[in-house]
Amino acid sequence: MKILCGVKRVEDPDQKIKVNPDGSWIALDGINYKPNPYDEIAVEEALRLKEAHGSGEVVVVSIGGEESVTEMRHAMAMGADRGILVKVSERVDSDAAARLLAKVVEREKPDLVILGRQAVDSDQGQTGQLLAEYLGWGQATFAAKFESLESEEEKAKKPGLQVQDGKVRVIREIDGGLEVLDVELPAVVTTELRLNHPRYASLPGIMKAKKKPVEELTPADLGVDVTPKVKIRKLSSPPERKAGIKVPDVATLVEKLRNEAKVI
Amino acid sequence: MNFELTEEQIALRDAARKFAREVIAPVAAKYDRTGEFPYEVISKGFELGLMNLTVPAEYGGLGLSKVDQVLVVEELAAGCVGIATSMGANDLALLPILIGGTPEQKERFVRPFTEKLRFASFCLTEPGAGSDAAGLSTTAVRDGDHYVLNGTKMWITNGGVAEQYTVFATVDKARGHKGITCFVVEGRPEGLGVGKPEDKLGQRASNTVQLTFDNVRVPVENRIGEEGDGWRIAMATLDQSRPMTAAFAVGVGRAAMEHAIAYAKERKQFGQPIANFQAIQFMLADMATELHAARLLTLEAAWLTDAGKRSTLVSSHAKRFAADTAMKVCTDAVQIFGGYGYSKEYPVEKLFRDAKLIQIYEGTSQIQRLVIARELLRG
Ligand SMILES: Cc1cc2nc3c(=O)[nH]c(=O)nc-3n(C[C@H](O)[C@H](O)[C@H](O)COP(=O)(O)OP(=O)(O)OC[C@H]3O[C@@H](n4cnc5c(N)ncnc54)[C@H](O)[C@@H]3O)c2cc1C
Numbered sequence: 001m002k003i004l005c006g007v008k009r010v011e012d013p014d015q016k017i018k019v020n021p022d023g024s025w026i027a028l029d030g031i032n033y034k035p036n037p038y039d040e041i042a043v044e045e046a047l048r049l050k051e052a053h054g055s056g057e058v059v060v061v062s063i064g065g066e067e068s069v070t071e072m073r074h075a076m077a078m079g080a081d082r083g084i085l086v087k088v089s090e091r092v093d094s095d096a097a098a099r100l101l102a103k104v105v106e107r108e109k110p111d112l113v114i115l116g117r118q119a120v121d122s123d124q125g126q127t128g129q130l131l132a133e134y135l136g137w138g139q140a141t142f143a144a145k146f147e148s149l150e151s152e153e154e155k156a157k158k159p160g161l162q163v164q165d166g167k168v169r170v171i172r173e174i175d176g177g178l179e180v181l182d183v184e185l186p187a188v189v190t191t192e193l194r195l196n197h198p199r200y201a202s203l204p205g206i207m208k209a210k211k212k213p214v215e216e217l218t219p220a221d222l223g224v225d226v227t228p229k230v231k232i233r234k235l236s237s238p239p240e241r242k243a244g245i246k247v248p249d250v251a252t253l254v255e256k257l258r259n260e261a262k263v264i
Numbered sequence: 265m266n267f268e269l270t271e272e273q274i275a276l277r278d279a280a281r282k283f284a285r286e287v288i289a290p291v292a293a294k295y296d297r298t299g300e301f302p303y304e305v306i307s308k309g310f311e312l313g314l315m316n317l318t319v320p321a322e323y324g325g326l327g328l329s330k331v332d333q334v335l336v337v338e339e340l341a342a343g344c345v346g347i348a349t350s351m352g353a354n355d356l357a358l359l360p361i362l363i364g365g366t367p368e369q370k371e372r373f374v375r376p377f378t379e380k381l382r383f384a385s386f387c388l389t390e391p392g393a394g395s396d397a398a399g400l401s402t403t404a405v406r407d408g409d410h411y412v413l414n415g416t417k418m419w420i421t422n423g424g425v426a427e428q429y430t431v432f433a434t435v436d437k438a439r440g441h442k443g444i445t446c447f448v449v450e451g452r453p454e455g456l457g458v459g460k461p462e463d464k465l466g467q468r469a470s471n472t473v474q475l476t477f478d479n480v481r482v483p484v485e486n487r488i489g490e491e492g493d494g495w496r497i498a499m500a501t502l503d504q505s506r507p508m509t510a511a512f513a514v515g516v517g518r519a520a521m522e523h524a525i526a527y528a529k530e531r532k533q534f535g536q537p538i539a540n541f542q543a544i545q546f547m548l549a550d551m552a553t554e555l556h557a558a559r560l561l562t563l564e565a566a567w568l569t570d571a572g573k574r575s576t577l578v579s580s581h582a583k584r585f586a587a588d589t590a591m592k593v594c595t596d597a598v599q600i601f602g603g604y605g606y607s608k609e610y611p612v613e614k615l616f617r618d619a620k621l622i623q624i625y626e627g628t629s630q631i632q633r634l635v636i637a638r639e640l641l642r643g
Pocket of ligand 1: 385387394395396419421624628629630
């Protein structure tokens with residue numbers, strides 16, 4: 001079983017983000033990066049499937065600059081077998097990313113593509129769906145699992161996706177519950193947070209990762225025009241929250257909620 | 265000169281940092297309180313390759329450099345230096361074998377530690393021989409193809425959980441340090457008594473016991489080096505292990521500084537965060553400078569060892585300065601926390617207790633100064 005996973009380098013969301021004065025983008029000075037957390041879950045799931053099947057290959061793909069190799073090395077330290085860097089100098093939009101990935105998929109011919117449901121940088125959440133559409137494949141988004149992440153199944157590192165008879169069974173998290181889908185392979189699956197706890201990269205894993213191959217491709221190699229279809233006009237910070245107030249009693253609270261906040 | 269870490273070193277450090285933050289730190293207070301041995305955490309660390317860091321690849325280890333080792337160890341210690349001490353004790357106990365052992369002995373006494381989680385202890389100190397380690401009086405008497413060991417070892421880290429002991433004993437007390445010989449004691453042979461865990465001030469997660477040797481028989485093949493090589497092996501071991509101990513100090517100091525910075529921004533007095541007061545700022549500034557200097561000394565000592573150069577002087581600089589710095593930083597961190605720093609509800613009093621030990625074990629701060637002065641006045 002061959003599985004392809006996306007691994008995007010994103011700004012670490014656990015830090016203070018400032019918008020450039022001209023609103024063009026966020027200030028990148030001194031910013032830390034990490035692999036998109038949803039992608040780590042995708043890689044973990046792929047590794048578990050490979051382990052459960054006793055054989056296979058997990059290939060990670062990143063679209064970005066040379067620096068993105070760091071995040072792919074992390075995935076390879078977790079256990080992925082090799083990497084493909086699609087080297088771009090500018091940010092690409094979700095549609096271009098999906099078209100680039102579609103071409104990589106055509107070359108690699110995986111049985112399954114697992115992507116994060118979204119990248120935590122710009123939270124577009126479209127690449128998986130667009131990719132399935134371009135490939136004409138079935139898709140299942142927001143893959144989760146029945147069992148809690150504190151359960152024995154999770155501790156035993158059982159995969160949440162079940163691959164059998166040319167199909168993948170996906171438990172989807174939807175409003176108010178879970179939905180079970182069987183999707184014919186090859187397919188595209190995107191991961192929800194409640195699919196697994198990704199493993200830590202081990203030190204031997206890190207040492208091995210540095211010797212694993214990373215192939216470099218360009219949009220030109222893949223014949224894809226990455227001119228953005230979506231243009232970001234302006235970023236701005238959310239307005240600062242005003243300080244709260246203390247009210248003397250419940251009556252005042254109700255009065256303020258009714259007349260000032262107009263919520264009741 | 266290049267201060268840049270390699271991409272791989274950054275990855276190793278970050279892996280250790282993540283483990284320390286997510287696995288060690290959340291249970292540090294619990295083990296400090298109970299004094300239980302943190303077997304579960306350590307076994308997770310072992311699975312990730314966070315132990316026996318410098319065992320060469322040919323004996324099944326990762327073969328990391330000393331520089332890699334101190335980068336990793338600082339992170340573990342920032343999570344809990346008691347747990348880091350117990351995780352690092354194998355590195356110390358296996359070093360004499362790596363330094364003075366034959367390939368066959370390394371195969372027999374080192375490789376098993378890379379295959380399964382096991383503990384080894386380094387046994388030098390005695391009730392009557394601490395700083396004056398050369399004055400040890402555990403005896404080893406040759407009897408056919410065995411030696412018979414008699415004596416007491418004190419303050420032995422992981423002694424209560426260990427399956428192998430690297431023991432220094434004298435074959436002839438009259439020969440002074442020239443009689444000291446190194447042995448590997450396997451398992452729990454007859455005559456080896458293991459005392460109750462010491463009830464310690466700090467680093468309470470690490471196991472520390474007294475060992476008694478009552479006619480313990482050790483095969484001749486378990487002697488590391490020749491009779492009388494023990495002192496040289498012990499000193500070479502400490503030269504190489506002091507950077508690790510210095511990294512413990514930098515780790516615990518850094519944890520205290522991080523807590524102090526967060527608290528100073530949060531705590532308000534006189535209508536403003538106490539971080540606005542210059543007196544607090546200067547304490548933080550000194551913490552940062554001194555920890556940075558301690559880290560650089562530690563890295564240099566590790567680098568010298570990697571380069572195969574004599575590291576005695578810089579290793580002692582690093583160990584002494586890092587230990588004293590950690591103690592000062594933790595004391596000031598308690599000060600910045602005020603009354604809350606004195607309470608077990610807050611994290612810094614533990615760090616303050618933990619840091620104290622680093623000025624004592626692996627040669628006290630006074631003994632480091634003695635070594636440094638001796639190096640300066642040599643020749
Ligand atoms: C928790 C813990 C774990 C330990 N783990 C190990 C271990 O795994 N293996 C092991 O072999 N040992 C271990 N030790 C022992 C440790 O290395 C010794 O405690 C240390 O070397 C000091 O010896 P001592 O306690 O006998 O103090 P002493 O040597 O009695 O020193 C008392 C005081 O006198 C000072 N002093 C002594 N001589 C001089 C001098 N010449 N000049 C100036 N000042 C001097 C010392 O600096 C100290 O302040 C451990 C100790 C502790 C507390």
